[in-house]
Amino acid sequence: MSTRIAVLASGRGSNLEALASHVERRAAGMATVVLAASDRADAGALDVARAHGIAAAALDMGPDHARALGALLATHRIDLVVLAGYLRLVPPDVVRAWRGRIVNVHPALLPAFGGPGMYGARVHRAVLAAGARVSGVTVHFVDEVYDRGATIAQWPVPVRDDDTPAALAARVLRVEHLLLPRAVLALARGDVRLADDGRALWMPRATTATAAFLLRDTDDDDLARSIDAALGA
Amino acid sequence: MSTRIAVLASGRGSNLEALASHVERRAAGMATVVLAASDRADAGALDVARAHGIAAAALDMGPDHARALGALLATHRIDLVVLAGYLRLVPPDVVRAWRGRIVNVHPALLPAFGGPGMYGARVHRAVLAAGARVSGVTVHFVDEVYDRGATIAQWPVPVRDDDTPAALAARVLRVEHLLLPRAVLALARGDVRLADDGRALWMPRATTATAAFLLRDTDDDDLARSIDAALGA
Numbered sequence: 001m002s003t004r005i006a007v008l009a010s011g012r013g014s015n016l017e018a019l020a021s022h023v024e025r026r027a028a029g030m031a032t033v034v035l036a037a038s039d040r041a042d043a044g045a046l047d048v049a050r051a052h053g054i055a056a057a058a059l060d061m062g063p064d065h066a067r068a069l070g071a072l073l074a075t076h077r078i079d080l081v082v083l084a085g086y087l088r089l090v091p092p093d094v095v096r097a098w099r100g101r102i103v104n105v106h107p108a109l110l111p112a113f114g115g116p117g118m119y120g121a122r123v124h125r126a127v128l129a130a131g132a133r134v135s136g137v138t139v140h141f142v143d144e145v146y147d148r149g150a151t152i153a154q155w156p157v158p159v160r161d162d163d164t165p166a167a168l169a170a171r172v173l174r175v176e177h178l179l180l181p182r183a184v185l186a187l188a189r190g191d192v193r194l195a196d197d198g199r200a201l202w203m204p205r206a207t208t209a210t211a212a213f214l215l216r217d218t219d220d221d222d223l224a225r226s227i228d229a230a231l232g233a
Numbered sequence: 234m235s236t237r238i239a240v241l242a243s244g245r246g247s248n249l250e251a252l253a254s255h256v257e258r259r260a261a262g263m264a265t266v267v268l269a270a271s272d273r274a275d276a277g278a279l280d281v282a283r284a285h286g287i288a289a290a291a292l293d294m295g296p297d298h299a300r301a302l303g304a305l306l307a308t309h310r311i312d313l314v315v316l317a318g319y320l321r322l323v324p325p326d327v328v329r330a331w332r333g334r335i336v337n338v339h340p341a342l343l344p345a346f347g348g349p350g351m352y353g354a355r356v357h358r359a360v361l362a363a364g365a366r367v368s369g370v371t372v373h374f375v376d377e378v379y380d381r382g383a384t385i386a387q388w389p390v391p392v393r394d395d396d397t398p399a400a401l402a403a404r405v406l407r408v409e410h411l412l413l414p415r416a417v418l419a420l421a422r423g424d425v426r427l428a429d430d431g432r433a434l435w436m437p438r439a440t441t442a443t444a445a446f447l448l449r450d451t452d453d454d455d456l457a458r459s460i461d462a463a464l465g466a
Contacts, residue, residue: 133387156389
């Protein structure tokens with residue numbers, strides 16, 4: 001059985017592009033992106049969907065929105081919902097119905113720099129205002145509270161002294177494009193699932209999320225050289 | 234002029250050991266650790282100090298503590314104060330007098346997992362309870378509020394699925410031992426300072442703190458392989 005994936009996006013759809021391309025290349029038969037929906041009829045994400053032969057739907061954001069979205073997902077027999085730069089609150093009925101099968105990508109290391117109003121450039125402005133030297137990407141299960149659901153995977157991204165919100169956003173986005181598809185396929189494969197205790201549970205055969213970036217530094221000398229280079233020592 | 238460094242520590246002094254050894258090896262003449270002080274007369278840190286020929290002082294934590302600590306630092310003509318696992322609040326008078334010349338190492342990526350009561354194993358328990366996949370180390374200037382001062386340097390550390398607070402603490406501590414000495418010497422060299430706006434300002438000749446760990450991943454394929462390895466793809 002192929003996992004049927006829907007993507008909700010409000011923007012130009014670069015994460016949809018990354019996910020659709022990755023799934024086509026790496027998961028043929030095991031998972032398919034079958035639907036992209038947007039709260040904005042002119043979102044680039046819908047063009048990206050059409051270019052990949054994926055059904056594209058502009059959502060009616062009127063009072064009947066929650067029921068209509070649920071019906072749309074049901075009609076397409078969606079197993080897995082991916083929020084990729086989706087700026088609207090997903091109706092609680094939809095979150096409940098797809099509990100453990102709905103994920104979001106956030107452009108920072110939650111629990112830092114998340115919550116209501118923290119999206120897009122606002123996240124990166126807050127990171128820079130706080131003087132943080134490490135930001136990153138979080139893929140997490142969606143629950144009823146913004147940015148609160150269990151973390152599936154995180155990856156760090158360095159902040160530079162001369163960063164602007166736009167420069168940091170671009171560096172973070174590059175990692176979103178790499179991390180989100182891999183986290184989604186891990187979920188589709190069953191390597192990770194939402195456990196009864198509300199945590200993301202990885203199967204033993206899957207190695208730990210976010211491990212490799214330091215594993216390469218096999219000894220202290222090697223890691224010390226990295227830090228020396230970073231601090232200009 | 235050699236920068237005269239004091240270390241305040243409550244524990245066994247592994248960060249003091251790392252700092253003293255690094256300074257002896259790499260900063261001969263430019264900086265010297267001349268004093269270690271502890272709120273606990275039996276702290277291992279004081280033994281570490283003695284082994285390095287560093288003056289070791291047990292602090293009297295009575296009502297006259299703030300004045301006595303200030304006098305001790307003044308007597309030793311201390312330029313730079315390093316809190317390395319120091320569990321007491323540094324008196325506001327001392328913080329003010331050494332403003333921009335007093336730093337702390339925190340075993341997580343602030344602003345996440347900091348604040349009152351967040352020290353030692355409590356930090357790592359909170360990280361694991363939150364399901365975070367990336368933790369790290371922060372070196373920051375100390376101001377009047379716990380864990381709030383400007384960030385000087387941060388470094389990420391991966392969290393593993395099977396982590397215990399002790400296992401995570403050990404992985405983080407290894408990075409503390411590497412990052413803290415380098416951040417302290419950057420401060421001693423004048424590569425970084427506390428700017429008037431309350432931010433840590435790095436000199437242009439020093440490359441950005443926390444940059445190298447991803448620079449090694451020069452192309453997307455390389456970074457993607459790291460993420461694949463981490464997510465078991």
